[in-house]
Every structure is written in C-alpha cells, then in structure tokens.
Amino acid sequence: MKEYLNKYKFDFSLIIAFAIFTVYSLLASFQPGIVIVKNNFWEFLKEMILALPVMFILIGLFDVWVSKEKVQKHIGESSGIKGVLLVMLLAFVQAGPLYAAFPVAYILKKKGTSSVNIFIYLSSYTMAKVPMLTFEIGFLGLKFSILRLILSIPVFILIGIIMGKYFDKHKGTINEV
Amino acid sequence: MYYIIIFTAILTLISFIFDKKKTWKGIKKGAKQFINILPTLLSVIILISIVLYFVSDNVLTEYLGAGAGIAAYFSAGIIGAVAVLPGFIAYPLAGILVKSGVALSVIAVFITTLKMVGILTIPIEKKYFGLKVALMRNLLSFAGALLVGIIMALIFNYL
Incomplete structure (x- = not known):
C-alpha cells in the first residue's frame, strides 16, 4: 500500500x-x-x-x-492481410476512449501479435466504432462519414505500418503498468 | 456501451462454468492492472475537466470558422489534439460548429485528431509504450488527420 x-x-x-x-x-x-x-x-x-x-x-x-500459439497464428508476424482485417474488426466493435485500448495492446503484444498489427489496431480503434458511427451520421451526415472513413482507412493503416516497423527496429516493448 | 457490458458478463459466466479457478485468476489479473492505472487516469480526467471549462463553443467557432482561412485546419488539429471528448459530446458539438459556419473538412480534422491524438493522455500512453513511441504515434496521427482534412476540402470544393 x-x-x-x-x-x-x-x-x-x-x-x-x-x-x-x-x-x-x-x-x-x-x-x-x-x-x-x-x-x-x-x-x-x-x-x-x-x-x-x-x-x-x-x-x-x-x-x-487464449493461447499464444493461436494469437500468433491469426494476428502474428506472418498473418498478412487477414491479420490486419482481424485487428481492425476487433477495434471496430469495441467501445470507450483510446486509452482503454492501451491495455488491450499490451495483452495482444504479450500473446504474440505483430507490432504492425498492434499499431493498426490502435489506429483503427478510434477511426470508426459501430455505436459511434450512428452518432456521427446523425449529426454530420452520411456523406461526411463515408468520405472520412474512405480517406482515413489507408492513411491510418500506413501510420500503423510505419509505427510498427519503427517499434521493431528500436526493440520497443509494451509495459504491463 | 451496454452491449459490451452484457457481452463481458455472459463471457465471464461461461468462463466460470468451465473453470472457476482460471476465471478468478483472469479477473484478478485484470483488476490488478486497473488499480495500477487508476491514479494516473483520475488525474488526467481532472486536468481535462479543468481545460474544458476554459474552452467554450464561441471560442471554437472563432478559431475554426470561415474567417480563419487555412489556419482553421491547424487550429482544428491543435484543439482536437489537446481536447479529450467522448463521442456523445463531440458529435453534437461538431453539429453546432457546422451550423455556425465551420467547414466540414475542418470538422474532419477536428474529429480525427480528437480521437487519434491525445496530448493530455500522454501520461497514460507513456506508461505503456514509453515517451518516444507515444510522442511519435501522436505526431504521425496529427499529420494523418491534417492530410485527411485537406483531401476532404479538395473533394468538397472541386467535385
């Protein structure tokens, strides 16, 4: 204490x-x-x-x-595009502010998720969430939401890739707090 | 929000039926992490609450409106980067801003940095990723948000 x-x-x-x-x-x-x-x-x-x-x-x-082998197989280093889609899906269905995603990133990394997928997960986490999208469309219109999403997805996947590569190059770790 | 709570409750129950000991271990692990991040989280929320008091809708309209020109994008980015607002406050606010003459592409920058960049939550992010990675992620996201807003402006103006 x-x-x-x-x-x-x-x-x-x-x-x-x-x-x-x-x-x-x-x-x-x-x-x-x-x-x-x-x-x-x-x-x-x-x-x-x-x-x-x-x-x-x-x-x-x-x-x-969930075992490390399972996580590694689906969203680990060699999971490719399927891994990217999976982490994005995971991010889209979650709720809460970005800082709620940090502990999730920690556990995903501990179980063997690739760094690139970790940062794509963080980028996607706030880009679009199912419950929030209805809010966004209500106040800002469907055209706005669709356009913002179409533009954000490639930009933030790219940021995820850059961050992931940087993270690996500098042997970064995610702490348990 | 509620569907996540219900989902978690059902999952915990199923986990409990399968393996009581394992479930307790998992809950304990989660609770420990929660307790460890709680003080930092509370102080960040206190800081946000105070900052928010000094930023009114009128101030926002002044810096983000048509009169501000191209600077509106940077203002939107900076305000979004500093502010931390939950969606149920941010979207109605964005709606008000649009009605008072703020361009949709400026709103896109504001919404994107609001969610992706968190200057005030860096103390939390730092604990997980270290300061360098936290700063870099925020900086890149800021640039990404500006890019999205500028492309949106081009599309709205020329298409």
Missing part, C-alpha cells in the same frame, strides 16, 4: 487537491468549480467507470484462456 501511494505521489496529490476544490466549490457555491466538477469531471468519470473495468476483465480472461 505504501509503495502504491509512493509510486503515484503526483497523481494522489492532484486527486486530493481536486477533492478539496470540489468540497469548497459545493459549500461556497463557487460557480466555475461546480461546472468543472458536475458537468465535466462527473461525465468523464461515468464514462470511464463503465468502460474500463469491463475492458480489464476481458483482458484478464483473454490472458488465461
């Missing part, structure tokens, strides 16, 4: 300061503070509290059930 507190000294200082700020804002009816806490912080917290524990349970289950 002490080690945990020590490791996140900066984070905990900020959290405590913010907690004091919250209590002060509510007691003194400090308007900007109430907006920051109620409209912004609370909304983000709700999204995060819903998305992340679920994601981490899935990661844990994936870790114990």
Whole structure:
C-alpha cells in the first residue's frame, strides 16, 4: 500500500487537491468549480467507470484462456492481410476512449501479435466504432462519414505500418503498468 | 456501451462454468492492472475537466470558422489534439460548429485528431509504450488527420 501511494505521489496529490476544490466549490457555491466538477469531471468519470473495468476483465480472461500459439497464428508476424482485417474488426466493435485500448495492446503484444498489427489496431480503434458511427451520421451526415472513413482507412493503416516497423527496429516493448 | 457490458458478463459466466479457478485468476489479473492505472487516469480526467471549462463553443467557432482561412485546419488539429471528448459530446458539438459556419473538412480534422491524438493522455500512453513511441504515434496521427482534412476540402470544393 505504501509503495502504491509512493509510486503515484503526483497523481494522489492532484486527486486530493481536486477533492478539496470540489468540497469548497459545493459549500461556497463557487460557480466555475461546480461546472468543472458536475458537468465535466462527473461525465468523464461515468464514462470511464463503465468502460474500463469491463475492458480489464476481458483482458484478464483473454490472458488465461487464449493461447499464444493461436494469437500468433491469426494476428502474428506472418498473418498478412487477414491479420490486419482481424485487428481492425476487433477495434471496430469495441467501445470507450483510446486509452482503454492501451491495455488491450499490451495483452495482444504479450500473446504474440505483430507490432504492425498492434499499431493498426490502435489506429483503427478510434477511426470508426459501430455505436459511434450512428452518432456521427446523425449529426454530420452520411456523406461526411463515408468520405472520412474512405480517406482515413489507408492513411491510418500506413501510420500503423510505419509505427510498427519503427517499434521493431528500436526493440520497443509494451509495459504491463 | 451496454452491449459490451452484457457481452463481458455472459463471457465471464461461461468462463466460470468451465473453470472457476482460471476465471478468478483472469479477473484478478485484470483488476490488478486497473488499480495500477487508476491514479494516473483520475488525474488526467481532472486536468481535462479543468481545460474544458476554459474552452467554450464561441471560442471554437472563432478559431475554426470561415474567417480563419487555412489556419482553421491547424487550429482544428491543435484543439482536437489537446481536447479529450467522448463521442456523445463531440458529435453534437461538431453539429453546432457546422451550423455556425465551420467547414466540414475542418470538422474532419477536428474529429480525427480528437480521437487519434491525445496530448493530455500522454501520461497514460507513456506508461505503456514509453515517451518516444507515444510522442511519435501522436505526431504521425496529427499529420494523418491534417492530410485527411485537406483531401476532404479538395473533394468538397472541386467535385
């Protein structure tokens, strides 16, 4: 516990300061503070509290059930275009902000996914998600969504390939946190 | 969002039926990682909440509107890179911006950097990938978003 507190000294200082700020804002009816806490912080917290524990349970289950051989075969070094399509599909059906994809990237890498596929997964993760697309089409129109997707896919696959190659060349690793 | 929760619940249940011990091990592994990232995550959310307070819709329209010209693309990219907004806030906001005269191609840059580039979430990304890789991924994504927006502008204007 002490080690945990020590490791996140900066984070905990900020959290405590913010907690004091919250209590002060509510007691003194400090308007900007109430907006920051109620409209912004609370909304983000709700999204995060819903998305992340679920994601981490899935990661844990994936870790114990899926073998390295299977992952390597389907999305590993020699998986080719099929591997690319698989990681893109995986990214498209997930929900949550990009930082929820980082732990997934860790577990995929640990199980033998190729670096290029890891970064294509990250690029695709935010490019299009099934639930978000309906939102996008609703507010910005079908033409916008289709055009944005058609242009984004090649650009971000290319970025994935460049990042993956760079990552391998510099012997990069993904940490467990 | 909810379908992911239901999906996870069903999967966990099936996993439990097949192997109780293994399931616990998996959940424990996941929970440990969650607890380890939680403090950083909370402080990032606090910072985002504060930054967001200072950026209003009017400020956005001023920097992204037709009056800003080509600079609007860079502003859109930079605002999108710094801001972290969930989709259910970002899309209605984008809709408002379009109605107040912001070009769709500028919106494309904003939406793309908003999702792909996260200056404020670099503390989290750094923990997983290291600072160098995190910076490079963000930089490349920024360039990619600008490219998408500029091609979109060309298509909207000349087709």
